[in-house]
Amino acid sequence: MNRLTYEQQTKVTRTIIKAAVLMLEFGAESRLIETIAQRLGNALGVDSVEVSLIPSAIVLTTLSNKQTQSVTTTRRAHHKPINMSIVCDVQKMCYKVEQEKLDVDYVIKTMKEIKPNYYNRWLIVIMVGLSCACFSYLNGADWQGFATTFLASAVTMFVRQELARKKFVLIITFGVTAFVATLIAALAQIFNLTNTPDIVLSSSVLLLAPGFPFINSVLDAVKGYLAMGWGRWMQAVMLTAATSIGIVFAFTLLNLQGW
Known part of the structure; x- marks a missing residue:
């Protein structure tokens, strides 16, 4: 696995926490949020992902380069109506990134396209x-x-x-x-x-x-x-x-x- 620069790791970290916040806002359980964040981080090239959850925010740290380089970021989560279609879309994206070895740009592009699936x-x-x-x-x-x-x-x-x-x-x-x-x-x-x-x-x-x-x-x-x-x-x-x-x-x- 190629060594990540600090800028690349920062980009990956911000992308992972956006996915985690999206799941938290739309009603995913905590274990699922942490698991998806860790899997997405491993697929994007970091060694490990540490997640701390509270109902209104997420603190996320990624470690890379044999855990000698770390990036930490925090995002606030705003309450939104429960929508499991959003949670499922994030899971599908994570699975596709793992299977097809896709990069962080694909994740960013896909998350911009994820929209709530509202009924009439x-x-x-x-x-x-x-x-x-x-x-x-x-x-x-x-x-x-x-x-x-x-x-x-x-x-x-x-x-x-x-x-x-x-x-x-x-x-x-x-x-x-x-x-x-x-x-x-x-x-x-x-x-x-x-x-x-x-x-x-x-x-x-x-x-x-x-x-x-x-x-x-x-x-x-x-x-x-x-x-x-x-x-x-x-x-x-x-x-x-x-x-x-x-x-x-x-x-x-x-x-x-x-x-």
Whole structure:
């Protein structure tokens, strides 16, 4: 393997951390981020890659020339919606670099072309509403409750998309959307639209369950990334608390007793 100059190693280091930040921002677990960074570094000619992760940043060091030359850099990671297509694209790129012995310029070019694979927003609204409505039906809701749950969940998803588009803080987004979902679902109880209003109320806010952060927090903690696990767990708890506040506020406003 050719000896890397300091400038070449710096370029490689900056490229690797961009890939790692991309995976962190879009929801990859910590072990996967570290593994891809190390594999990408080895494929691009460095001896080893050391990664330190926290929920909002990555510190990455590369060692080369028999570990006598090191480069360290830090990048901040900004929160973005979970998107596994981005994570998969970075993994595919890493695999191709390993198999075809491609250089750092190919990695830079490929990362510029990686874009989020978004579904049609109206398809998401309909499918989220339908999934929550199906859950309510499976739990014993009647057809009127099914329709009310669909309406409440679909409108809530639309509101969530609009708040995200306007770049509201995620905690505020969850609180507001929980309030909207409960407000609409409560109509079933106020106007006696269904015999199962409690199921409608509980099913309409299912789209706000922060399952992915909770799962990643457990995976990170089990695999030894305690700082990442704690950070992601706290994020999930805060989102759950914001959702609860939105629900309670709607109940208070409508003077309802709860589920």
